[in-house]
Amino acid sequence: MKIAVLTKAIPSYESSIRVDSSGKWIDESVVNYVVNESDSYALEEALQIKENIGDGSEVVVVTLGSESNTSKVIKDGLAKGADRGILIKNESATTDPLSIAKLFSEHLRAENFDLVFSGLQSDDVGSGQTGVLVGEMLDMSTATLAIETQVEGDKIKVKRELESGWFQWVTLDAPASVSIQSGINQPRYPSLKAVSYTHLTLPTILLV
Numbered sequence: 001m002k003i004a005v006l007t008k009a010i011p012s013y014e015s016s017i018r019v020d021s022s023g024k025w026i027d028e029s030v031v032n033y034v035v036n037e038s039d040s041y042a043l044e045e046a047l048q049i050k051e052n053i054g055d056g057s058e059v060v061v062v063t064l065g066s067e068s069n070t071s072k073v074i075k076d077g078l079a080k081g082a083d084r085g086i087l088i089k090n091e092s093a094t095t096d097p098l099s100i101a102k103l104f105s106e107h108l109r110a111e112n113f114d115l116v117f118s119g120l121q122s123d124d125v126g127s128g129q130t131g132v133l134v135g136e137m138l139d140m141s142t143a144t145l146a147i148e149t150q151v152e153g154d155k156i157k158v159k160r161e162l163e164s165g166w167f168q169w170v171t172l173d174a175p176a177s178v179s180i181q182s183g184i185n186q187p188r189y190p191s192l193k194a195v196s197y198t199h200l201t202l203p204t205i206l207l208v
Contacts, residue, residue, distance in 0.1 A: 001057045001151065001174075003046040004086075004108060006118040006130065007077065008063065009033040009070045033069045035076050038119025040187040042180040046117050047081050047188070049151050060111070064088040064103055079190030086111075095125050101133035109138060115156065116177040120145065128179070135177025143170055144179040 011017070012034040043061065050057040061077030063070045067089060074085035088107050092099075108116070116138070118131035128144075135142035147167070148159035156176055160168045172178070 001049065001053055001055075001114045002112070003049065003057070003059050003115045003117060004062050004111065004113040005039070005043045005046050005059060005077070005082070006062050006104060006116065006134070007039040007043065007073050008036040008119075008122050009065055009073045010036045010122060010124045031069075033072055035073050036119055036122050036124075038121060038180065038182045040119075041182050041184050042117040042119045043077055043080060043082065044185045044187040045146075045149060045180055046115070048185065049115075049149065050081075053151060058083045060084045060086060060113075062086045062088070062104065062108065064090050064100065066091055076190060080188055095127075097125075097127045097129040097133060101130050101137060104130070104134050105137035108134070112175075114154075114174045114176075116140065116175070118177070118179050120179045120181050131177050131179035138175065138177070140175045140177045141172040142177045142179075143172055145181050146178050147181045147184050149178065149184075 010033065012032045017031070043059070046059045050059050059082045061074055061082045061084070063073045067087060070087055074087055078085055086107070088103055090103060116131070116134060118134070121128035132142050132144060143158040143160060145161045146158045147161045150157040154174045155171055156174065156178065157169060157171050158178055160170060161181055162168055
């Protein structure tokens with residue numbers, strides 16, 4: 001099974017925020033970027049599925065942005081056990097989820113992923129739409145608010161968190177796009193050996 005995990009680099013809460021000379025945008029030279037929290041849960045879920053299935057399964061971390069801001073996201077994913085990283089190079093400052101979903105979809109289509117996982121929403125913008133939009137553009141079945149997943153052959157069962165303490169189980173045919181809720185699992189720490197390796201080399205596919 002081939003699984004893509006959409007990840008985003010966001011400013012850390014400890015970063016100093018300063019407006020640039022244009023007065024319209026953040027001076028990114030003083031910002032420390034980290035992996036969006038809910039995307040860490042999406043990656044962990046993908047890694048657990050790979051470990052349970054085996055049989056040549058692959059987990060690919062996919063992120064979008066400038067290389068300087070997003071390289072840490074790729075390195076973190078590889079150090080945790082992802083097989084590959086795809087960096088979609090994009091210098092635009094747009095936060096529109098439709099535009100972002102189009103960029104992801106254009107570059108993911110040829111990869112023919114069985115599953116596309118994304119965090120439920122980003123901590124900086126919080127639109128919570130990218131995973132659903134990507135699924136629609138790639139003609140995938142979709143589910144959101146996933147708090148448990150079970151892969152069975154070419155299908156994935158997803159437990160969704162609803163309102164007022166209610167839950168819903170849905171079964172999706174692959175390919176499928178699933179937005180993962182924070183708290184679904186316990187994200188692993190990168191191994192020291194893997195961290196050392198990814199500081200020396202960045203085995204990613206760079207897409208312009």
